Amino acid sequence: xxxxxxxxxxxxxxxxxxxxxxxxxxxxxxxxxxxxxxxxxxxxxxxxxxxxxxxxxxxxxxxxxxxxxxxxxxxxxxxxxxxxxxxxxxxxxxxxxxxxxxxxxxxxxxxxxxxxxxxxxxxxxxxxxxxxxxxxxxxxxxxxxxxxxxxxxxxxxxxxxxxxxxxxxxxxxxxxxxxxxxxxxxxxxxxxxxxxxxxxxxxxxxxxxxxxxxxxxxxxxxxxxxxxxxxxxxxxxxxxxxxxxxxxxxxxxxxxxxxxxxxxxxxxxxxxxxxxxxxxxxxxxxxxxxxxxxxxxxxxxxxxxxxxxxxxxxxxxxxxxxxxxxxxxxxxxxxxxxxxxxxxxxxxxxxxxxxxxxxxxxxxxxxxxxxxxxxxxxxxxxxxxxxxxxxxxxxxxxxxxxxx
Amino acid sequence: xxxxxxxxxxxxxxxxxxxxxxxxxxxxxxxxxxxxxxxxxxxxxxxxxxxxxxxxxxxxxxxxxxxxxxxxxxxxxxxxxxxxxxxxxxxxxxxxxxxxxxxxxxxxxxxxxxxxxxxxxxxxxxxxxxxxxxxxxxxxxxxxxxxxxxxxxxxxxxxxxxxxxxxxxxxxxxxxxxxxxxxxxxxxxxxxxxxxxxxxxxxxxxxxxxxxxxxxxxxxxxxxxxxxxxxxxxxxxxxxxxxxxxxxxxxxxxxxxxxxxxxxxxxxxxxxxxxxxxxxxxxxxxxxxxxxxxxxxxxxxxxxxxxxxxxxxxxxxxxxxxxxxxxxxxxxxxxxxxxxxxxxxxxxxxxxxxxxxxxxxxxxxxxxxxxxxxxxxxxxxxxxxxxxxxxxxxxxxxxxxxxx
Numbered sequence: 001x002x003x004x005x006x007x008x009x010x011x012x013x014x015x016x017x018x019x020x021x022x023x024x025x026x027x028x029x030x031x032x033x034x035x036x037x038x039x040x041x042x043x044x045x046x047x048x049x050x051x052x053x054x055x056x057x058x059x060x061x062x063x064x065x066x067x068x069x070x071x072x073x074x075x076x077x078x079x080x081x082x083x084x085x086x087x088x089x090x091x092x093x094x095x096x097x098x099x100x101x102x103x104x105x106x107x108x109x110x111x112x113x114x115x116x117x118x119x120x121x122x123x124x125x126x127x128x129x130x131x132x133x134x135x136x137x138x139x140x141x142x143x144x145x146x147x148x149x150x151x152x153x154x155x156x157x158x159x160x161x162x163x164x165x166x167x168x169x170x171x172x173x174x175x176x177x178x179x180x181x182x183x184x185x186x187x188x189x190x191x192x193x194x195x196x197x198x199x200x201x202x203x204x205x206x207x208x209x210x211x212x213x214x215x216x217x218x219x220x221x222x223x224x225x226x227x228x229x230x231x232x233x234x235x236x237x238x239x240x241x242x243x244x245x246x247x248x249x250x251x252x253x254x255x256x257x258x259x260x261x262x263x264x265x266x267x268x269x270x271x272x273x274x275x276x277x278x279x280x281x282x283x284x285x286x287x288x289x290x291x292x293x294x295x296x297x298x299x300x301x302x303x304x305x306x307x308x309x310x311x312x313x314x315x316x317x318x319x320x321x322x323x324x325x326x327x328x329x330x331x332x333x334x335x336x337x338x339x340x341x342x343x344x345x346x347x348x349x350x351x352x353x354x355x356x357x358x359x360x361x362x363x364x365x366x367x368x369x370x371x372x373x374x375x376x377x378x379x380x381x382x383x384x385x386x387x388x389x390x391x392x393x394x395x396x397x398x399x400x401x402x403x404x
Numbered sequence: 405x406x407x408x409x410x411x412x413x414x415x416x417x418x419x420x421x422x423x424x425x426x427x428x429x430x431x432x433x434x435x436x437x438x439x440x441x442x443x444x445x446x447x448x449x450x451x452x453x454x455x456x457x458x459x460x461x462x463x464x465x466x467x468x469x470x471x472x473x474x475x476x477x478x479x480x481x482x483x484x485x486x487x488x489x490x491x492x493x494x495x496x497x498x499x500x501x502x503x504x505x506x507x508x509x510x511x512x513x514x515x516x517x518x519x520x521x522x523x524x525x526x527x528x529x530x531x532x533x534x535x536x537x538x539x540x541x542x543x544x545x546x547x548x549x550x551x552x553x554x555x556x557x558x559x560x561x562x563x564x565x566x567x568x569x570x571x572x573x574x575x576x577x578x579x580x581x582x583x584x585x586x587x588x589x590x591x592x593x594x595x596x597x598x599x600x601x602x603x604x605x606x607x608x609x610x611x612x613x614x615x616x617x618x619x620x621x622x623x624x625x626x627x628x629x630x631x632x633x634x635x636x637x638x639x640x641x642x643x644x645x646x647x648x649x650x651x652x653x654x655x656x657x658x659x660x661x662x663x664x665x666x667x668x669x670x671x672x673x674x675x676x677x678x679x680x681x682x683x684x685x686x687x688x689x690x691x692x693x694x695x696x697x698x699x700x701x702x703x704x705x706x707x708x709x710x711x712x713x714x715x716x717x718x719x720x721x722x723x724x725x726x727x728x729x730x731x732x733x734x735x736x737x738x739x740x741x742x743x744x745x746x747x748x749x750x751x752x753x754x755x756x757x758x759x760x761x762x763x764x765x766x767x768x769x770x771x772x773x774x775x776x777x778x779x780x781x782x783x784x785x786x787x788x789x790x791x792x793x794x795x796x797x798x799x800x801x802x803x804x805x806x807x808x
Contacts, residue, residue, distance in 0.1 A: 362433030381786035390469035403473035404493040
């Protein structure tokens with residue numbers, strides 16, 4: 001019995017409520033010029049106040065030294081083993097456009113590109129970033145293709161980008177990219193990486209040839225490239241494991257898609273900003289017992305390498321904490337899917353500060369909500385991201401005793 | 405190779421001695437009115453003195469957020485994976501009466517109850533809590549029943565409670581309770597939860613019918629109910645893994661039974677109190693190289709929600725530490741099988757403070773033996789309960805180097 005099976009066997013339905021706030025890329029690191037982390041440098045009195053009475057610690061999203069992408073980062077927070085369940089790039093993109101998927105599906109991310117038909121080489125991998133409207137028209141041109149019983153759906157994403165779903169029996173994702181990832185060379189087909197993928201490779205390549213034939217007359221977008229082939233993952237649902245009626249509040253499609261993948265109800269948000277997210281939370285307060293609220297700005301600022309912008313993002317979240325507490329959730333979790341230190345301008349492996357507030361925590365937390373004070377002064381020490389859901393369930397009184 | 409197999413391959417017999425003191429439910433939490441944990445509020449100078457020169461930390465008995473029962477709590481302390489080895493309720497009760505068990509055995513806990521024969525409904529699930537002596541007589545009435553080669557033994561526990569052992573080939577514990585757990589309804593039979601348990605269900609139900617027939621004339625105890633069916637677990641023995649000649653000193657049957665299950669020698673105690681336990685330890689000092697000493701009062705006070713009683717229990721243990729140190733054990737472990745914060749009046753998932761004293765520890769411990777100081781100032785940080793035996797063996801010089 002693994003951790004998740006154990007939780008499933010112990011979880012019970014109660015009327016307590018859990019709010020999990022994921023501040024994307026929350027964790028920081030000591031900035032060489034400031035000699036402080038972003039959480040240390042920013043002013044967030046409401047989170048500090050909460051930390052002081054919470055079970056605090058730091059968490060490794062996947063494991064020490066492992067830098068996670070958004071997929072594994074979120075799966076860990078949701079209590080899924082991110083090494084067991086890998087969400088491929090194609091799938092991550094496809095769940096982001098919120099189309100229903102089936103266990104049979106093989107997904108891929110695609111680019112419309114420009115091929116010099118005379119020379120046979122790619123001249124623009126992004127087809128001049130055609131407008132999304134043109135993309136939508138091209139996807140219609142590619143609709144209705146069926147190869148050996150496999151149905152193929154091409155969905156527009158944005159500009160030159162599409163998501164492709166192959167729906168058929170026994171499809172495999174052991175496929176190389178059908179995209180040379182550079183210009184001035186010929187477009188390529190996919191190759192099977194193991195024998196069981198050979199039939200799938202043939203289907204994909206026939207589709208690519210058919211699509212390129214249908215696009216031949218286009219001036220810019222006359223060649224489709226595919227990469228990141230990934231099969232649908234069969235995740236046990238959040239509802240099954242935790243007996244929670246859960247809702248996701250996220251602006252960006254990828255996070256909405258990730259939540260949908262574990263079976264959360266993805267809520268509509270009227271205004272696409274943090275205020276709008278908290279409004280959505282309040283409006284739906286009585287309808288769910290678990291809320292995942294995603295905040296992107298901390299990560300974006302981290303990726304931009306802007307210390308000040310990351311501090312501002314932290315402070316923006318902090319201002320919303322009092323209103324959240326007025327709703328009186330039984331458990332409030334504040335953590336991140338990974339660290340994005342501004343000194344890195346990228347995701348990193350640094351542990352993520354984490355706070356689990358509840359009346360049952362009966363914990364003495366740190367004076368401030370920062371990486372080092374959570375680790376040194378919090379009762380949780382260092383945990384794995386997957387343990388956050390277990391602790392949240394325990395703190396919400398939703399887990400039975402294990403064994404007699 | 406798992407952790408336990410590794411230890412087995414490295415352990416050697418030496419003449420050093422380990423004493424493991426299990427203060428049941430030792431761990432506490434910040435009491436909302438006192439703003440202190442029980443260990444913080446109580447006066448235990450001898451444990452503090454020991455902590456200062458010990459390897460200290462906190463331990464999760466099963467995992468973060470998991471509230472353990474006594475079975476998993478103790479198995480972890482003894483170095484067994486409490487998720488791999490689950491001791492069912494029936495087995496836990498049966499080991500408590502200290503009857504020898506075999507790997508074939510299926511156990512259950514039973515109640516004598518009162519059935520209104522006219523209406524066919526249970527009127528008292530506890531048969532008016534008949535005296536234990538009457539229970540013993542009834543068990544004799546039920547002796548010698550054998551069904552399809554399966555021998556059945558009914559052992560008195562206390563008042564209306566019995567333990568039943570089914571000894572036969574291929575018995576399964578995938579059985580529902582043969583006990584409706586309420587009054588005013590008819591008694592029920594067991595049902596197989598999977599196909600392989602169907603033959604066992606038939607045997608159990610035939611036994612129930614035969615027992616009810618034999619009890620028909622009883623005024624109060626005319627119906628036997630069974631629940632918590634559990635198969636004997638096949639635990640590798642303490643002696644095999646650690647090469648330790650081990651002794652258990654515990655007053656309550658359940659803990660004596662748990663120790664017996666891993667193959668410890670369960671010692672007789674003349675006076676059933678902590679003083680009597682320490683006397684037993686001293687008298688048997690030369691005969692064993694591992695002692696498990698169980699102290700119940702910390703848990704009982706925790707369950708009662710009495711902050712003062714829990715403090716008194718801690719202080720009672722503390723007074724015995726100097727005499728223990730006079731015996732000069734090579735290793736002293738002080739920990740608990742789980743936390744029982746008085747603010748909860750129940751077991752909880754909060755990590756348990758732990759101290760491992762030895763001359764080989766060469767450690768700088770905290771000023772006081774409390775949850776937060778063990779975690780923050782101790783060298784162990786947060787560990788899993790299963791690691792305590794490994795650390796104890798290392799500190800006793802009983803583990804060889806791993807690899808060249």
